[in-house]
Amino acid sequence: MKRTDKLFALAATFNSPNDIIHAAKVIADARYKNFDINTPYPVHGMDKAMKLKPSKLGYITLASGLSGAAFAMFFMWWAMSVDYPQIIGGKPFFAFPAFIPVAFEVTVLFATLSTVIGLLTFMFGFPNNKHSLHETEYMKKVSADKFGAVIYADDSLFNESKIKELFTSLKASSVELIYHYEKVSYPIFEPKFLMFLIAVAVVTSGGTYFTLNKLLFMQPFNWMVYQDKLSSQEKSEFSQDNNGSRPKVEGTVAKGFLPYPFAGQNIPTETLANPLLPTKEVLKLGEKKYLSFCSPCHGNYAEGDSRLRGQFPNPPTLHSTRAREFSDGMIYHIITHGQNVMPGYESQVTREERWAIVNYIRALQRAKNAKDSDIEEIQKGLLNASK
Amino acid sequence: MLQNNIEYQKKELPDKLSQLGWILFGVGVILGVIGFFSDHHRTLLNYLMAYMFILSIGIGSLLLIALEYVGGADWSVPIRRVVEFLAAIIIILPILVLPLVFNIHDIFHWAHEEAVSSDAILKGKSPYLNVTFFLIRVFAVLAIWGLFYYLLIRNSNAQDKSRDQLLTKKNIILSAIFIPVFAITITITAVDWLMSLEPHWFSTIFGVYFFASSVVASLAAVTLFVVKLKENGFMHPQLVDDHLFSLGALQFAFINFWAYIAFSQYLLIWYANLPEENFWFLHRWQHGWEYLSILLIITHFIVPYAALLSQPAKMEPKRLKFISVWILVAHFIDIYWLVMPNFEGYYFSWIDLVVPLLAVGVIILIFNYRAKKSNLVPVGDPKLQKGLDFRVP
Numbered sequence: 001m002k003r004t005d006k007l008f009a010l011a012a013t014f015n016s017p018n019d020i021i022h023a024a025k026v027i028a029d030a031r032y033k034n035f036d037i038n039t040p041y042p043v044h045g046m047d048k049a050m051k052l053k054p055s056k057l058g059y060i061t062l063a064s065g066l067s068g069a070a071f072a073m074f075f076m077w078w079a080m081s082v083d084y085p086q087i088i089g090g091k092p093f094f095a096f097p098a099f100i101p102v103a104f105e106v107t108v109l110f111a112t113l114s115t116v117i118g119l120l121t122f123m124f125g126f127p128n129n130k131h132s133l134h135e136t137e138y139m140k141k142v143s144a145d146k147f148g149a150v151i152y153a154d155d156s157l158f159n160e161s162k163i164k165e166l167f168t169s170l171k172a173s174s175v176e177l178i179y180h181y182e183k184v185s186y187p188i189f190e191p192k193f194l195m196f197l198i199a200v201a202v203v204t205s206g207g208t209y210f211t212l213n214k215l216l217f218m219q220p221f222n223w224m225v226y227q228d229k230l231s232s233q234e235k236s237e238f239s240q241d242n243n244g245s246r247p248k249v250e251g252t253v254a255k256g257f258l259p260y261p262f263a264g265q266n267i268p269t270e271t272l273a274n275p276l277l278p279t280k281e282v283l284k285l286g287e288k289k290y291l292s293f294c295s296p297c298h299g300n301y302a303e304g305d306s307r308l309r310g311q312f313p314n315p316p317t318l319h320s321t322r323a324r325e326f327s328d329g330m331i332y333h334i335i336t337h338g339q340n341v342m343p344g345y346e347s348q349v350t351r352e353e354r355w356a357i358v359n360y361i362r363a364l365q366r367a368k369n370a371k372d373s374d375i376e377e378i379q380k381g382l383l384n385a386s387k
Numbered sequence: 388m389l390q391n392n393i394e395y396q397k398k399e400l401p402d403k404l405s406q407l408g409w410i411l412f413g414v415g416v417i418l419g420v421i422g423f424f425s426d427h428h429r430t431l432l433n434y435l436m437a438y439m440f441i442l443s444i445g446i447g448s449l450l451l452i453a454l455e456y457v458g459g460a461d462w463s464v465p466i467r468r469v470v471e472f473l474a475a476i477i478i479i480l481p482i483l484v485l486p487l488v489f490n491i492h493d494i495f496h497w498a499h500e501e502a503v504s505s506d507a508i509l510k511g512k513s514p515y516l517n518v519t520f521f522l523i524r525v526f527a528v529l530a531i532w533g534l535f536y537y538l539l540i541r542n543s544n545a546q547d548k549s550r551d552q553l554l555t556k557k558n559i560i561l562s563a564i565f566i567p568v569f570a571i572t573i574t575i576t577a578v579d580w581l582m583s584l585e586p587h588w589f590s591t592i593f594g595v596y597f598f599a600s601s602v603v604a605s606l607a608a609v610t611l612f613v614v615k616l617k618e619n620g621f622m623h624p625q626l627v628d629d630h631l632f633s634l635g636a637l638q639f640a641f642i643n644f645w646a647y648i649a650f651s652q653y654l655l656i657w658y659a660n661l662p663e664e665n666f667w668f669l670h671r672w673q674h675g676w677e678y679l680s681i682l683l684i685i686t687h688f689i690v691p692y693a694a695l696l697s698q699p700a701k702m703e704p705k706r707l708k709f710i711s712v713w714i715l716v717a718h719f720i721d722i723y724w725l726v727m728p729n730f731e732g733y734y735f736s737w738i739d740l741v742v743p744l745l746a747v748g749v750i751i752l753i754f755n756y757r758a759k760k761s762n763l764v765p766v767g768d769p770k771l772q773k774g775l776d777f778r779v780p
Binding site: 044045058089090091098100101 | 650653654657658660696697698699778
């Protein structure tokens with residue numbers, strides 16, 4: 001890039017970190033204000049040698065961190081307790097402790113982003129990404145193995161010959177005159193670059209739109225959506241009656257299911273015998289299933305004290321004489337097909353589980369109407385256990 | 388190979404320091420004895436606070452020494468002796484613990500057999516929480532700490548004369564072993580002495596909470612002693628504000644860590660709101676204790692955080708001195724907050740003065756005693772020159 005003949009700065013390179021610290025001290029002591037040091041890596045103690053004031057960037061970070069905290073708190077207050085109050089976990093609408101982690105995160109987010117943006121704009125002069133020091137011999141050296149000092153021409157004490165003398169007295173390894181760039185334009189706003197940005201935006205957003213909304217519905221990408229199979233109740237061109245769902249073949253028995261001969265009848269089924277013995281496991285299973293399926297209406301102890309608080313008519317107690325005199329088969333029949341308001345549970349509770357429930361109901365009935373002999377039996381059992 | 392040629396003449400600490408220590412200690416003991424006969428239970432609790440305060444600073448300092456070795460830190464070498472002197476408290480802990488051990492039934496609810504037998508929860512915890520096992524734990528933990536202290540300090544002192552670099556290596560290995568041991572023992576200590584005051588309550592983060600408190604407190608004590616000694620010309624002349632900056636930055640970090648842990652503990656219990664956990668915080672939010680809770684948040688977090696936030700603040704000796712004292716006071720409040728609300732009907736009383744007087748007196752006396760024996764600068768440490776050259780970038 002072309003340069004004007006207007007002097008931008010005078011630069012010198014040095015060979016060692018100690019030299020550059022010394023040079024920075026001397027330059028600062030000579031009351032130059034507008035100068036800079038460039039080194040390939042951070043040199044400790046440079047801030048002090050250059051007499052730099054503490055950076056003001058921290059104030060930007062602090063201010064935006066605080067405003068982030070305030071914003072987060074305000075927004076959560078407005079959203080959670082004014083605009084759309086909801087009870088969450090029984091906490092108050094303004095649940096301050098629960099807001100602290102969010103406020104903390106937003107604080108950190110605001111603080112870091114503003115630090116980066118503040119650094120770029122206030123310190124580096126964004127969008128200007130072109131500095132007259134760029135593309136000079138000096139810059140090449142100090143980004144490799146030399147340590148450079150540069151005094152800008154707009155310093156009030158700037159005097160070319162005096163500074164040259166100063167640099168030579170400091171034993172600089174090279175001194176370089178740097179001139180302004182011809183025209184300070186911001187390459188970032190060049191039409192070419194902007195067009196490129198726009199093109200990238202159009203291509204990525206257009207491509208995304210096309211992929212998600214068009215491409216996925218074209219052959220062959222829609223194969224996952226349209227498959228050669230029938231969903232339930234769909235029309236079928238293949239079968240004669242055009243019905244996609246096929247009826248069961250007469251006499252089919254599903255694995256694990258026995259046909260129930262009393263389906264649809266309302267007769268006392270003395271002939272159905274309980275195939276399960278009331279063992280501990282069976283009663284456990286019966287209890288579990290009873291509590292899941294029966295207890296909501298019949299109550300935990302089959303006393304007809306519904307847990308549904310009158311949303312349905314309360315069912316009768318299972319401890320009545322009538323219910324106690326039912327045969328096992330009758331109870332099984334009622335569970336299977338229902339009675340009055342009670343629906344059948346054939347589809348939800350398996351055959352074995354239904355018999356287990358019958359056994360459990362028998363145990364409940366026995367416990368509620370215990371005989372004296374039962375109590376003696378239990379006491380005997382306890383005595384044996386304590387021995 | 389690192390080697391330093393630093394000569395540093397040992398300087399005697401002024402008699403004023405030991406006089407101050409004796410006065411504080413004496414007044415504390417007299418107040419304690421009077422309190423013991425006028426309000427037996429309360430004085431014991433106050434003594435427990437003083438003990439925990441002393442213990443936290445001692446063991447926190449030992450951890451700081453271990454961290455220096457394991458982390459390979461240079462900057463803290465010139466001030467390591469101050470930390471070592473504070474860690475010397477560990478040696479007298481087995482003596483300081485005796486009054487508590489003899490009155491164990493007056494402090495801990497779970498130490499009463501009739502209370503345990505009628506309480507299903509305490510019964511369930513009794514395999515751990517019983518007097519025999521408690522005493523075994525207490526003395527085992529103190530013995531382990533004493534052992535590590537003895538080994539680390541012996542090597543450090545021997546290096547002053549021999550200037551043997553191998554001793555640093557030995558200490559690195561010792562420290563690496565010590566740190567996980569520390570994690571376990573400090574949890575046991577926190578659970579035994581503080582959490583079991585309310586034996587029905589439990590919090591798995593409690594050990595970490597006490598660890599955070601003790602590191603904050605010991606950093607504050609170290610900073611206070613370093614700044615004071617530096618101002619009066621006892622430290623090495625090349626010790627500059629940049630070293631103080633590291634101390635300030637560490638303090639700032641651990642203040643945040645403490646707040647983070649304390650808040651984590653609170654948030655989970657508050658959110659779950661289970662009756663078996665939340666009563667502990669409810670005790671601290673009733674009957675006037677809520678003011679102490681708020682005071683704790685302000686003194687232990689908000690004020691030190693704001694005071695140490697900016698970079699220059701972390702290296703300004705005057706501010707560091709002030710904030711160190713402030714944090715030590717906040718640490719008192721922290722321990723008070725942990726202990727007192729567990730017991731009904733206790734409010735502030737003159738007996739509470741026993742805690743700061745006794746604790747500070749003991750710490751000063753031990754510091755002074757150790758300072759007479761060793762050089763204030765570890766002149767034989769190979770990293771000393773590098774440590775003195777430390778500068779904040």
